[in-house]
Every structure is written in structure tokens, then in C-alpha cells.
Amino acid sequence: MSKSKRLMELMMTVNRMRKFTVKELAREFGVSPRTILRDLQELSELGVPLYSEVGPHGGYQVLKERVLPPIAFTEEEAVALFFASHALRHYRYLPFRSESASALSKFYHYMPGDVRDRIDEMKNRVDFRTPARQAEFPFLSELLDAAVRQRVLRIDYASREGESCRDIQPVGIYASHGLWYCPAYCFLRREIRLFRCDRIKGAREADAAMKPVDLNGIHLDNWESLDPAEREWVHLVAELGPEAIPRCEDELGRRMTIHVREDGSGWLNADIPRSELPYFARFFIGLGADASVGSPPELTDLIRRMLRELLERYEGKSN
Amino acid sequence: MSKSKRLMELMMTVNRMRKFTVKELAREFGVSPRTILRDLQELSELGVPLYSEVGPHGGYQVLKERVLPPIAFTEEEAVALFFASHALRHYRYLPFRSESASALSKFYHYMPGDVRDRIDEMKNRVDFRTPARQAEFPFLSELLDAAVRQRVLRIDYASREGESCRDIQPVGIYASHGLWYCPAYCFLRREIRLFRCDRIKGAREADAAMKPVDLNGIHLDNWESLDPAEREWVHLVAELGPEAIPRCEDELGRRMTIHVREDGSGWLNADIPRSELPYFARFFIGLGADASVGSPPELTDLIRRMLRELLERYEGKSN
DNA sequence: ATAATAGTGACAATCGTTGTCATGATCGAA
DNA sequence: TTCGATCATGACAACGATTGTCACTATTAT
Numbered sequence: 001m002s003k004s005k006r007l008m009e010l011m012m013t014v015n016r017m018r019k020f021t022v023k024e025l026a027r028e029f030g031v032s033p034r035t036i037l038r039d040l041q042e043l044s045e046l047g048v049p050l051y052s053e054v055g056p057h058g059g060y061q062v063l064k065e066r067v068l069p070p071i072a073f074t075e076e077e078a079v080a081l082f083f084a085s086h087a088l089r090h091y092r093y094l095p096f097r098s099e100s101a102s103a104l105s106k107f108y109h110y111m112p113g114d115v116r117d118r119i120d121e122m123k124n125r126v127d128f129r130t131p132a133r134q135a136e137f138p139f140l141s142e143l144l145d146a147a148v149r150q151r152v153l154r155i156d157y158a159s160r161e162g163e164s165c166r167d168i169q170p171v172g173i174y175a176s177h178g179l180w181y182c183p184a185y186c187f188l189r190r191e192i193r194l195f196r197c198d199r200i201k202g203a204r205e206a207d208a209a210m211k212p213v214d215l216n217g218i219h220l221d222n223w224e225s226l227d228p229a230e231r232e233w234v235h236l237v238a239e240l241g242p243e244a245i246p247r248c249e250d251e252l253g254r255r256m257t258i259h260v261r262e263d264g265s266g267w268l269n270a271d272i273p274r275s276e277l278p279y280f281a282r283f284f285i286g287l288g289a290d291a292s293v294g295s296p297p298e299l300t301d302l303i304r305r306m307l308r309e310l311l312e313r314y315e316g317k318s319n
Numbered sequence: 320m321s322k323s324k325r326l327m328e329l330m331m332t333v334n335r336m337r338k339f340t341v342k343e344l345a346r347e348f349g350v351s352p353r354t355i356l357r358d359l360q361e362l363s364e365l366g367v368p369l370y371s372e373v374g375p376h377g378g379y380q381v382l383k384e385r386v387l388p389p390i391a392f393t394e395e396e397a398v399a400l401f402f403a404s405h406a407l408r409h410y411r412y413l414p415f416r417s418e419s420a421s422a423l424s425k426f427y428h429y430m431p432g433d434v435r436d437r438i439d440e441m442k443n444r445v446d447f448r449t450p451a452r453q454a455e456f457p458f459l460s461e462l463l464d465a466a467v468r469q470r471v472l473r474i475d476y477a478s479r480e481g482e483s484c485r486d487i488q489p490v491g492i493y494a495s496h497g498l499w500y501c502p503a504y505c506f507l508r509r510e511i512r513l514f515r516c517d518r519i520k521g522a523r524e525a526d527a528a529m530k531p532v533d534l535n536g537i538h539l540d541n542w543e544s545l546d547p548a549e550r551e552w553v554h555l556v557a558e559l560g561p562e563a564i565p566r567c568e569d570e571l572g573r574r575m576t577i578h579v580r581e582d583g584s585g586w587l588n589a590d591i592p593r594s595e596l597p598y599f600a601r602f603f604i605g606l607g608a609d610a611s612v613g614s615p616p617e618l619t620d621l622i623r624r625m626l627r628e629l630l631e632r633y634e635g636k637s638n
Numbered sequence: 639a640t641a642a643t644a645g646t647g648a649c650a651a652t653c654g655t656t657g658t659c660a661t662g663a664t665c666g667a668a
Numbered sequence: 669t670t671c672g673a674t675c676a677t678g679a680c681a682a683c684g685a686t687t688g689t690c691a692c693t694a695t696t697a698t
Contacts, residue, residue, distance in 0.1 A: 002685085003655070004323050015431050021674070032657050037676075047391060054675045055665030068392050071429045072366065077422035078387050080415040084403035088447075095445060096399040103396035110390045112334050124538030125466045125491030126414060128407075131569045134579055147444045160561075172444030177496070177569055219443030250450045250496055260453055286605025288625065292632065304633045306607065311626045313611065314619055321654080322686070340643070351688050356645070374696030375642040 003039075006031070010039055011048060014062050021059040075115055082107050082119055087128035091175065093137035095144045131178040135198035140173060142203045143182050147172045152187070152210040156202035157195065167206045169213060172220040173197065183223045185213050192223055224255075234296040236280065238268040241290035248291075251283060274298070281306055322358075325350070329358055330367060333381050340378040394434055401426055401438055406447035410494065412456035414463045450497040454517035459492060461522045462501050466491045471506070471529040475521035476514065486525045488532060491539040492516065502542045504532050511542055543574075553615040555599065557587040560609035567610075570602060593617070600625055 001009075006029060013028070014020065022040070026033040040060065044050050049063040073081065085104045094100060108116065139155075146153045147170040154167050168184035171192065175181075180197035187210065240248060242264035249258055256270035272280060281302040284293050293299050320328075325348060332347070333339065341359070345352040359379065363369050368382040392400065404423045413419060427435065458474075465472045466489040473486050487503040490511065494500075499516035506529065559567060561583035568577055575589035591599060600621040603612050612618050 012431055016433065023674085033675095034658080035656060038655085041676095052675060053665085054663070054673085056673045057666070058664085058674050060675085068394060068397050068430060068434070071390070071392075071425060073387050073390075073422060073425065074418070075387060076415060076418040077425065080413075080419035081400060081404055081422045083415070084407050084419060085400055087406065088403050094399075096395060096402070099393070099395040100399035100403060103392060103400045106390060106392065106396065111387060112331060114335065115387070121467050122463070124540060125489075126463060127491070127493040127539050129493050129495040133565070133568055134577070135565070144441070144445055148440045170444075172446070174446035174448050176448040177565075179565060220446050221443060246452070246454070246496075246498060249452055258453070282605070282607045285607065285629065286601070288601045288604065288629065289632070300633055304630065307626055307630045307633065310604070310607065311623065311630065313608070314623045314626065342643085352644095353689080354687060357686085360645095371644060372696085373642085373644045373694070376697065377643045377695085379644090 001029075007039055007042060010036075011043060014040075014043070014048070014050070014060070015068070017062075019059060019061050075118075078107065078111065078115065079119060079122070083122075083126055083128075086123070087130075090128070090130040090132065091178070092133070093140055093180065095140040095173065130175075133178045133198075135179065137180045137197045139200050139203040140180060140197060143170045143173050143184075143197065143200075146170050147184075150212050150215060152206040152212050153203050154206040154210075155195075155200050158199045158201055163201065167210050168193075168195065169215060171215060171218055171223045174220055183220070185215060192218070232274045233271040234274050234277070234298060236268060236270050236272045236296065236299065237294040238284065239292050239294060240266045240268065240287075242266075244287045244290035247287060277302055285310075320348075326358060326361060329355075330362060333359075333362070333367065333369070333379070334387070336381075338378060338380050397426065397430065397434065398438060398441070402441070402445055402447075405442070406449075409447070409449040409451065410497070411452070412459055412499065414459040414492065449494075452497045452517075454498065456499045456516045458519050458522040459499060459516060462489045462492050462503075462516065462519075465489045466503075469531050469534060471525040471531050472522050473525040473529075474514075474519050477518045477520055482520065486529050487512075487514065488534060490534060490537055490542050493539055502539070504534060511537070551593045552590040553593050553596070553617060555587060555589050555591045555615065555618065556613040557603065558611050558613060559585045559587065559606075561585075563606045563609035566606060596621055604629075 010025070010029070013025070022033045022036050025036045029036065040050060051061045051063055053059065053061075082104070085100055085107075088094060088100055089104075091097075108119070111119070142153065145151075150169065152167050152169045154165065156163060156165055167187040168182075169187075170182050170184040173180055173182045182195045182197050182200070183192055184195055185191070186193045240258070245258065245260060245264070245266050248266075248268065252258065252268070256268060256272075258266055258268060260266040277299055280299060284291050284299075285303060285306060293303060329344070329348070332344070341352045341355050344355045344359075348355065359369060370380045370382055372378065372380075401423070404419050404426075407413060407419055408423075410416075427438070430438070461472065464470075469488065471486050471488045473484065475482060475484055486506040487501075488506070489501050489503040492499055492501045501514045501516050501519070502511055503514055504510070505512045559577070564577065564579060564583070564585050567585075567587065571577065571587070575587060575591075577585055577587060579585040596618055599612075599618060603610050603618075604622060604625060612622060
């Protein structure tokens with residue numbers, strides 16, 4: 001095997017093993033320990049963070065910031081990748097903020113001048129906007145870590161009703177419209193609930209006594225469908241004007257299908273839980289004249305009531 | 320210089336030059352042409368897409384998909400980068416869709432097994448959601464290209480009033496809530512306007528007679544502030560409940576500052592163009608009891624009127 | 639035709655790589 | 669303490685890879 005190939009494979013191998021001795025590698029690669037030593041020194045010079053300890057039980061170690069085998073990207077791929085991480089800059093909080101920034105600058109730095117020029121030209125001409133939020137999300141890494149390792153966390157949660165302390169086991173975290181959410185099994189309610197991460201004011205490992213529940217097979221793509229069946233459902237029918245379609249896709253897109261006609265208008269036809277009627281009432285009021293609810297009657301009633309209340313407020317004020 | 324170093328530099332050099340002859344390179348690197356030929360063959364085998372033509376004015380060329388010098392990422396950086404481009408998968412339309420996908424799979428493919436495992440574990444546990452849209456955005460690349468190269472495009476635009484044909488010069492494109500927008504200088508209105516990309520039904524190079532205007536210095540970050548001064552402004556004051564804050568940040572965050580008090584409530588205090596009163600009226604109606612507008616009177620009047628209309632509609636229906 | 643270019647094969651000179659050996663240093667365990 | 673496991677370094681000869689040179693072919697624009 002040629003030296004350069006051996007170096008590549010060596011890099012992958014040490015990344016895989018994390019801890020190893022010179023002899024081991026020499027056997028594995030069929031070369032002498034002396035050669036391996038020379039190779040390791042070269043890897044070191046190439047930036048692989050190696051650390052060695054002498055003595056029995058000593059050996060080599062790769063420090064935690066492992067270096068991946070270099071990947072060659074085409075120019076187009078690099079540009080795409082650049083803008084992908086560029087898009088994340090709008091997030092003040094990320095589970096891996098600093099890494100994302102350093103990857104971005106590494107990219108930028110290593111690129112040949114003319115590609116950099118091209119990126120510079122495009123930088124201010126493509127963007128993925130995310131609403132800027134004042135809310136703080138200090139525990140994203142902890143929540144994600146707990147989700148991956150299936151651990152229970154004890155959190156301080158500031159809900160509308162006041163601050164409470166509860167044990168949860170996160171399913172995962174996701175950002176939507178610039179806010180972070182965390183669906184998690186709540187040991188208090190004994191079901192999966194959605195938490196807003198900015199309301200989580202504290203998070204630490206729960207008591208060892210708290211046994212994790214089995215959330216294998218439950219993840220971000222399917223937890224919503226695992227809703228408890230206790231709910232009572234009512235049937236929603238609404239007619240949508242063209243202006244209303246995007247707003248419905250925005251807020252309801254993942255819960256129901258939005259039917260669109262040729263002329264741009266559309267309609268909704270779906271079952272919704274009775275408990276969410278207030279939410280829907282307010283939502284359709286917000287759509288104004290672009291939407292009109294046909295059913296259920298409970299919803300139209302509620303809309304009327306809410307409209308009257310609002311109207312009273314605004315009439316009271318002006319008089 | 321060692322062979323491997325020379326190969327690296329060669330890769331960068333050919334990427335920079337795009338077109339070159341063997342002799343040139345031989346001179347530049349101080350080796351014989353024979354060696355360069357051997358090196359180029361190796362680069363070729365390593366995936367650099369080289370193409371050669373014999374004869375006078377012949378020579379080597381790098382095909383358009385240039386390969387960048389390999390960049391070594393740490394594990395954490397790779398994970399961050401992976402999730403950045405993972406986040407883009409929600410977009411059905413992107414100005415560089417296929418490249419983004421191939422970069423993602425290249426990443427995944429070249430990663431050592433255990434990092435891949437780690438990513439697999441996290442894949443379903445972190446997400447950046449974007450509303451799924453049915454709208455189509457077929458001309459993103461064309462718009463972006465025109466923005467970068469400062470070209471004029473002739474587009475077919477389907478606005479509320481019907482389809483029209485106009486010449487525009489894009490400032491850039493951006494995605495917000497899953498929809499793509501394109502601020503552009505409109506030669507019809509003679510000012511910068513915001514176009515929704517899904518309403519652009521056709522796009523092609525405009526007449527050569529259309530002279531591009533100078534949009535240097537105007538880009539996505541500043542075009543909004545270049546609004547024509549013709550507008551009439553009114554002063555908005557509104558009181559916000561805690562629930563209303565996120566929705567205001569979402570929709571108004573980039574136009575005005577949202578003041579937040581200790582207790583979670585907040586207020587708005589900003590100038591808005593009179594022409595947008597209907598938009599604001601509807602917006603505050605959508606906030607329901609969580610917001611109340613104090614001023615301007617025109618706005619509260621409008622809100623009252625709209626509420627009455629809505630109420631009539633819903634009362635008419637139920638009777 | 640001519641000149642400019644790529645492409646290949648052969649060979650010897652050169653240079654880099656490897657294994658072996660000797661030596662040293664450090665550390666943990668017996 | 670001594671012993672063995674480990675990293676670390678230097679010297680050198682054997683080996684193998686790389687390089688330059690030369691001779692030759694093939695293609696093409698002028």
C-alpha cells in the first residue's frame with residue numbers, strides 16, 4: 001500500500017479506535033512500528049490532535065475533537081453547504097452554535113479566491129429568514145443530549161399557571177418560526193406533551209430513581225400521531241380565499257391537508273379536538289374575510305362570541 | 320517539494336487557472352512535463368474532472384464542477400454542517416437543490432461509522448421546521464443569477480389584479496416561512512418592490528435595450544430602508560399580552576422593536592405607513608384579547624369596522 | 639507541411655520510505 | 669528496587685517510488 005493511502009486509512013482507523021498503541025497499528029497495517037511512529041507524527045503535523053502517554057497502559061489517544069477524513073466537495077456543493085450553515089446564523093440559540101460558526105469560517109477560509117468571491121457576491125442575495133426572538137433557550141444541548149441518550153431530566157417550567165418542577169424525558173427538539181419546542185414524555189401527566197424551550201428555566205439530571213420510559217421508535221416525525229385517544233373530535237369545514245391559503249399552510253399544514261382549487265381558493269375538511277376550538281376560533285378570526293367557517297356550529301358560535309367581546313372592547317375605548 | 324504536496328498545490332492551481340498547458344505547469348512547479356502528465360493522471364483518478372485537447376491552442380481544462388481542496392472538519396463541525404443542510408430538506412424549491420442533496424449524502428457517506436451512528440441517533444431528534452407549501456417556485460436560480468450578475472429579467476407576474484408582464488432587476492431572494500420572496504427594482508413602477516416568487520409564472524432575459532440600474536450597495540439587508548419617502552406615516556401604540564409577544568416578533572420583528580416588560584407583557588410604539596392600516600387592523604384582530612391598540616384612532620376605527628363586518632357575516636350564517 | 643499540443647513506454651539516476659538496531663526516557667506493577 | 673511496556677529518536681542500508689530524459693505516436697489549427 002502506498003504511503004499516502006496508508007496515511008488516509010490510518011486517519012480513519014485512529015478516529016475509529018480513539019485509543020491504541022503503536023504495536024497494534026503496526027500489526028494491523030503490516031508495517032513496522034517505526035513506520036507507524038513516523039506516520040503518526042505526520043498526522044500530527046496535518047492537524048490530527050494526537051496525545052501519547054508512555055508506560056504500561058499508556059498508548060496513543062485522539063483528543064475529543066476528532067478530525068474527519070478530508071472530503072472533497074465540488075464548488076457547487078461547497079456553495080450549497082455554505083448557505084446551509086449561513087442560514088443558521090439567524091438563530092441566537094443552537095444546540096451546536098460554536099461548531100457551526102467554526103465550520104462556516106473554515107469553509108470560507110479554505111476556499112480558493114474566486115469561489116470565495118462568488119460566495120461574497122451571493123451572500124447578500126440569498127437568505128433564509130427566521131424571526132428574531134428575544135426569548136432565551138439556554139438548555140438546548142441538555143435537552144438534545146437527554147433525548148439521544150434517553151435520560152430523564154428535571155426541569156423548572158414556567159407555564160401560564162406559574163412555575164413548576166417536573167421530570168420529563170425528551171423526544172427531541174425542533175425549531176419552528178424561530179422558537180424551540182421540545183416534545184417530551186411528562187412523568188407528571190403521564191403522556192407526551194409539547195414544551196416550549198424558552199419556558200424551561202432550569203434543567204438537570206433527574207433522580208437516579210426515575211426510570212426512563214421506552215421512547216425507542218418515538219421521534220420527531222411521529223410523536224404527534226401518538227396522541228392519547230381520550231379526545232373528543234368535531235368536524236371542521238371551512239372555505240378559504242386565496243389569501244388565506246398560505247396562512248393555513250403555515251399554521252395548520254402539518255395537521256391537516258389543505259385543498260386548493262384551480263382558481264387559488266381552497267377549503268378545509270378535517271377533524272379537530274374539541275378542546276382546541278378556542279385556538280381555531282381565534283385563528284379564523286385572524287383570517288378575516290378570507291376564510292369562513294361552515295362547521296361545526298360550536299366553532300361559529302365561539303367566533304361570534306369572541307368577535308362581540310372584541311368589538312365591545314374597541315367600542316368602549318373610542319367612546 | 321514532496322509529491323503529495325505538489326499534488327495538493329496542483330489541485331489548487333488547476334482550480335484557479337481552469338485552462339492551462341502541461342508546459343506551463345511544468346515551469347510553474349519546476350518539474351518536467353512528464354511528471355506533470357503523471358500528476359494530472361493521478362488527479363484525474365482522484366476525481367478532478369480534467370479534459371484535454373491536443374493541437375495548437377489545445378491544452379487542459381477543468382470541467383465546471385471544480386473540486387475544492389479537501390477540508391478537514393472536526394466531528395462536531397461535521398455534525399453541525401450536516402444538520403444545517405439537513406434543515407434545508409424541508410424546502411421543495413431551492414436555488415441549489417441537487418447540490419445540497421449531493422453534499423449531504425457525500426458527508427454521510429464519507430463519515431466514519433461511529434459518527435454516522437451518532438448522526439443517525441440525532442437525525443430524528445433535532446429539526447428545523449419550515450411550513451410545507453404547495454406553491455411552486457420554478458425560477459429561483461434565474462432570479463438569483465440575475466441578482467448576482469445585475470441583469471434585467473422580464474417576468475410574468477400573477478398579482479391579485481391579474482397577470483402582467485414587467486421588467487425587473489432582482490436585489491436578491493429570500494425564504495421566509497417556507498415562501499420565497501424577491502425584492503427587485505421594478506421598471507414599471509420605478510421603485511424597489513417585493514415580489515412573491517410563486518406568483519412569477521415566467522422569467523427570461525429582458526430586451527438588451529433595458530439598461531440595468533445600479534443596485535450596487537443595495538442588497539437583502541438594506542433594501543427595505545430605501546423605501547421611497549412619499550409615504551404618510553401614522554403613529555402606532557399597542558399594548559401586548561404575553562401571548563402576543565411571539566406573534567408580534569414573528570410578523571413585525573424586522574420592522575419595529577418590540578418592548579418586553581419583566582412580567583412577560585410588552586408594548587409597541589412605532590411609525591407605520593398609513594397605506595398599511597388594513598394589514599395592521601387584521602393583524603391585531605388576529606391577536607384577539609392579547610393585544611389592544613391605543614392609537615392611531617384611524618386604526619381602532621378600522622378594527623371596529625372590520626369586526627362588525629365579520630360579525631354580520633357570522634350572524635347571518637347561523638340564522 | 640509545420641508547430642503546438644497531448645500521450646506512452648523505457649530506463650537510469652535520484653530521492654524518499656522502510657525496517658532494523660541501538661539507545662533513552664517514563665511509568666506502573668511486582 | 670527491578671522489570672516490562674510503552675513512546676521517542678537517530679543512524680543506516682536496502683528497497684521501492686519518483687523523476688527526468690529521450691524516443692516515439694497521434695491529433696489539429698494555421
